[in-house]
Amino acid sequence: MLASPVFDFSKSRVVVIGASRGGIGASIARSFADSGADVMITGVEAAPAPEDSDRFAYQQLDVTDNTAVEAFAASFPTLDVLVNCAAITQRGAEMEPDFFETVLDINLTGSFRTARAFHPGLSAANGTLINVASMYAFFGSPRNPAYGASKAGVAQLTKSLAIAWAPDGIRVNAIAPGFIVTEQSARARSDPAFVAGIEARTPLGRWGNPDDIAGAALFLASDAARFITGTCLPVDGGYSVV
Ligand SMILES: NC(=O)c1ccc[n+]([C@@H]2O[C@H](COP(=O)([O-])OP(=O)(O)OC[C@H]3O[C@@H](n4cnc5c(N)ncnc54)[C@H](O)[C@@H]3O)[C@@H](O)[C@H]2O)c1
Numbered sequence: 001m002l003a004s005p006v007f008d009f010s011k012s013r014v015v016v017i018g019a020s021r022g023g024i025g026a027s028i029a030r031s032f033a034d035s036g037a038d039v040m041i042t043g044v045e046a047a048p049a050p051e052d053s054d055r056f057a058y059q060q061l062d063v064t065d066n067t068a069v070e071a072f073a074a075s076f077p078t079l080d081v082l083v084n085c086a087a088i089t090q091r092g093a094e095m096e097p098d099f100f101e102t103v104l105d106i107n108l109t110g111s112f113r114t115a116r117a118f119h120p121g122l123s124a125a126n127g128t129l130i131n132v133a134s135m136y137a138f139f140g141s142p143r144n145p146a147y148g149a150s151k152a153g154v155a156q157l158t159k160s161l162a163i164a165w166a167p168d169g170i171r172v173n174a175i176a177p178g179f180i181v182t183e184q185s186a187r188a189r190s191d192p193a194f195v196a197g198i199e200a201r202t203p204l205g206r207w208g209n210p211d212d213i214a215g216a217a218l219f220l221a222s223d224a225a226r227f228i229t230g231t232c233l234p235v236d237g238g239y240s241v242v
Contacts, residue, residue, distance in 0.1 A: 006215070007222045010036030013079050013125075014221075017042050017063065017114050018086030019056075022049035023182035024132065025085030027210035028217045029056060032081065035218060042072070044086070063110030073117035078125040081221045082118045084111040084154075085132045089147035091187055100146040107150035112157060115172075119165065126169035128221050131158050133176040133232050135239060151176075155232045162230030171229040173220045178236025180208040203238030212237075 014032045019025030020043020033039045033055065041048060042061040052058075061072055063086045087107040093099050111131050122129060136148035137155040155174055162172040179185065179198045189195050189207075199206060216235045219225055234240045 007035050007218045007224070009080075009218070009221070012037045012081060012221075013076065014039045014081040014083070015042070015076065015079060015118070016040075016083040016085060017061070018084070019043060019052075020045045020048045020058070021183050022051065022210075023085075023184060024177060024180060024210045024213050025083065026052055027214045028083055028085065031211075031214035031218055032221075037081070042086075063113055064105050066113055069113045070117045073114070073121065076118065076121040078127075079118055079121035080125045080127045081130065082114065082122060082127065083130045083132070083217060084114055086110055086114075087132070087147075087150070087184070089144050089184065091143045094144055094146040100149075103146035104150050104153070107147065108153040108157065111154055115157075115161060119168070119170070122170045123165070123168040128171045128173070129161065129165075130217055130220050131155075131172070131174040133158070133174045135176060135178055135234075135236060137176055137232065138240060158232060159230045166229060171220075171225070173225070173228060173230065174232040175213060175216050175220070176232050176234045176236065176240070177213050178202065178208050178234070178239045180210060180213065182210060198239070201239060201242055202236070203242065206237065208235070208237060 014037045016025045016029040019029045019041035029039050029041045040057045042059045044062050048058045131154050133155045134151040137151040141148045158172055158174040213235050
């Protein structure tokens with residue numbers, strides 16, 4: 001979470017999809033809660049990370065299940081902020097077409113499913129949608145082709161929904177995190193050469209942690225960002241400018 005609350009979300013309802021594993025989604029959820037928001041989190045697991053189990057209302061939700069996504073969203077007649085964090089990747093397994101399709105279904109179509117299902121609630125609140133992309137929206141990844149394609153798709157989807165939903169008063173943006181220490185990156189981080197390569201290329205000289213991302217989410221959801229829509233904001237320690 002942020003060192004001290006900067007924004008006031010005390011009148012806001014926030015849903016963070018994919019916040020069950022103590023990673024980026026969980027950090028974003030905690031930061032909104034620390035800024036006064038009423039926050040609900042979801043994940044594909046039966047329960048959230050132990051440190052969050054008392055803190056947040058939790059919904060087990062598979063973003064590939066359209067019926068379940070629509071039923072969940074229907075319980076929010078108004079919603080101020082939707083954050084789409086659900087995603088998977090598996091280094092080395094993504095050249096296999098069935099798994100490629102699975103990654104796209106969760107990361108890209110899943111983000112669209114939740115966005116579409118929450119559109120009425122976001123529209124009723126003049127709310128905002130924040131998607132989570134990746135450096136691999138911009139760069140190729142020989143071992144994660146499905147993940148990269150899905151995240152490039154998320155960045156593009158963000159632009160299209162920003163245009164489509166502007167008349168409804170909904171702003172749509174994305175964050176592209178750099179390389180962040182979470183469960184999702186654990187496998188990649190078991191390769192010392194990969195870890196060192198990221199550190200060497202990142203001007204700020206380190207991997208990020210989930211709390212490094214949360215501030216951008218608060219900013220993009222806040223009135224300070226009221227004229228920002230359709231953007232994909234890198235939060236990467238400078239990785240993408242080298
Ligand atoms: N860790 C990184 O270095 C990094 C870098 C760039 C972008 N990201 C992105 O940030 C977001 C959060 O990643 P993280 O590192 O915190 O990962 P994480 O593994 O901690 O969290 C992933 C979340 O996705 C959920 N999920 C997975 N499959 C799902 C499904 N079928 N239906 C619903 N939810 C499902 C999980 O339950 C979990 O809550 C992801 O979109 C990820 O791609 C991560």
